[in-house]
Amino acid sequence: MTVTSTHSEIASFTPYPIKHLPLNLRVGSESLFIVWDNGHESEYHYLWLRDNCHCSECIATLTREQVFEICDVPETIRPLEAYFSEDNRLVIKWDYADHISQYHPGWLYSHCYSESAREAKQWRAKVWDKEAINQTLPTNTYLNILQSDQHLLTWLRDLRDYGIALVTDVDCAPNTLIKVAHRISFIRETNFGTIFNVQAKADANSAAYTDLRLPLHTDLPTRELQPGLQFLHCLINDAEGGESILVDGFKIAEHMREYYPDEFASLSSIPMSFYNKDQHSDYRFRGTAIVVDENHQIVEVRLANFLRGPIDVPAHQTLALYKAYRRFIQLTREERFQFFHRLNSGELIVFDNRRVLHARNAFDLKTGSRHLQGCYIDRDELLSRIRVLERDTLG
Amino acid sequence: MTVTSTHSEIASFTPYPIKHLPLNLRVGSESLFIVWDNGHESEYHYLWLRDNCHCSECIATLTREQVFEICDVPETIRPLEAYFSEDNRLVIKWDYADHISQYHPGWLYSHCYSESAREAKQWRAKVWDKEAINQTLPTNTYLNILQSDQHLLTWLRDLRDYGIALVTDVDCAPNTLIKVAHRISFIRETNFGTIFNVQAKADANSAAYTDLRLPLHTDLPTRELQPGLQFLHCLINDAEGGESILVDGFKIAEHMREYYPDEFASLSSIPMSFYNKDQHSDYRFRGTAIVVDENHQIVEVRLANFLRGPIDVPAHQTLALYKAYRRFIQLTREERFQFFHRLNSGELIVFDNRRVLHARNAFDLKTGSRHLQGCYIDRDELLSRIRVLERDTLG
Structure with a gap:
């Protein structure tokens, strides 16, 4: 049970510990069936098995x-022979080109694509409303995140699942957020730079850079891929006002699906248009405000009223889309869904910008100053980093 | 006819020259209808019109x-009055909050969302096979691209439409490609850096960094958003072999849709898995090899045999997906679709990495050296840059 996989067995850096042993196999017309020691039956098509041969002829060392x-x-490739070796590998001798393939049982079990196996691997978001997030907001300290991979992994998994997490006791020197960001990966550059300073300025090319109230929104919905994680590090926040409001867009979408199914259907199928307004850039994207994947899971929310372009859909869909959009915005305004937090200096909040809508109250610079720094990292980087950290745990 | 729009009329940096004048309007129950001087009728819903008010109360100056x-x-907002002003603006006095909206006729005409207007605005790729691209490969010189916005705009539009374009007479100093890239926008960083050097190296973490043949592929299909444009600048290419082969993936997909409709349906609806293999990253993405938009247009191809993860779909779809995938690969291998080009030093090829598959023959470092530099820029940046350059042309 402690066989460690090596490259000659698995063309992967991820270890696949053996959790179950194969008991018997059956050779069908298009696929091979294995029953495991827990009673689970797996079906592996011959093309799939041949495709996943790990030998050094098939995989570059x-x-x-x-x-x-x-x-x-x-297309008709079949086994001439198929059996389990003494160390429980599946061995297949193919009827083409005298090729022999071997499959490590840990790898094989974990790549079963039966309905139940696929279902078990499905990630599910932990959605929240005001009450839930006030009890469970994932939080860790700057030093823990910087110094401990184990703390980092826990914090990143929470960030993935809740779509939000806090870091406290962060150094208030400018650009400190880079150190936290680099614990995940490189930063995603945008037309606002790699690090953006959220301060009121005279020549603002975005509402973010004014002292105005910002309604609930995702950042850069004008981009085909909205930035995944948004980092906001508070260096100073002495001005009156400027409180942050965060809402789990997945929660709102799920609420809509339950109570307003027609409007949910409109908002997840009829595209909206998003345009930025700037002298030096003109980003435009057309996409649905709610994105649902093949398994009907909500995977993305895209929304910023101040970055919308004119709705541009067939006339018979126009009013349905407005009705749904209005409902969504009205729901986000309900206090029961809102996490209200005044960012203090030394706090760094990170949230999934493709899920969590954020807003800011207007602030008054006559009463003090306010300086936040922000940056983005894409979801790909977060998930890759979690997998690499998990290799150690699994290995 | 030469009214220039100002901010008080249009909340946009894009000018909307007046091409047609409104002749008459009709107030319906949910929308207003305008007939223009070319006979075209536009329908604008009241909610849409109210939403698109350009006044300084509705738009931050x-x-x-x-x-x-x-x-x-x-939701029931209606006009109390609607008429055309002397300078052909649509003026609406609303039945709520005494609000008055005005609409510039150039803006209004160009935002008509009738079926024919929407159809006319639809972008269409210019797909190519070997013969077509050998005749039409968009090409311009380094100096023209660097010095002339007009040359740049033409070249960028071609790049958008053909998905490929060449720059000649490029300085062969390292990092020169940055100068060309920055004519569009900032560079997209990846785990391979911002600029990557395509040279054989001992500790290769990707087939690109070996001397091996690379089969036709898109780069980074393991990322949710594959990089849009790929730049490849040839500094030196003295080694034998190493020819580039490029194939228009949209052409292959269209060919498949015409001649193998079932396989096209499989490849555009059943997702494949893409994993990278690396000690320090573990990117995974699940998506269809062909992506089709709401108008049935092919908008993306995602494919790299050496970056596939095990297929992970319901058993009844597995063989259909293999059949379709095999067909696609076989088609890409047909010479009639392949643009064959040996990159010479001083040439920079740019192509849409989400459309054009590229391959490289093996090369022999005993016969000489080979050094290419590459980088990525996303499609968003290309399209934004084209729009900004077009503002001058339209204004």
């Missing part, structure tokens, strides 16, 4: 990338 | 962003 291409064998 | 929110007026 240096890069661990596949060299073999599946269209270079007949 | 400094940022040109909307302050007004459509859910703050009744």
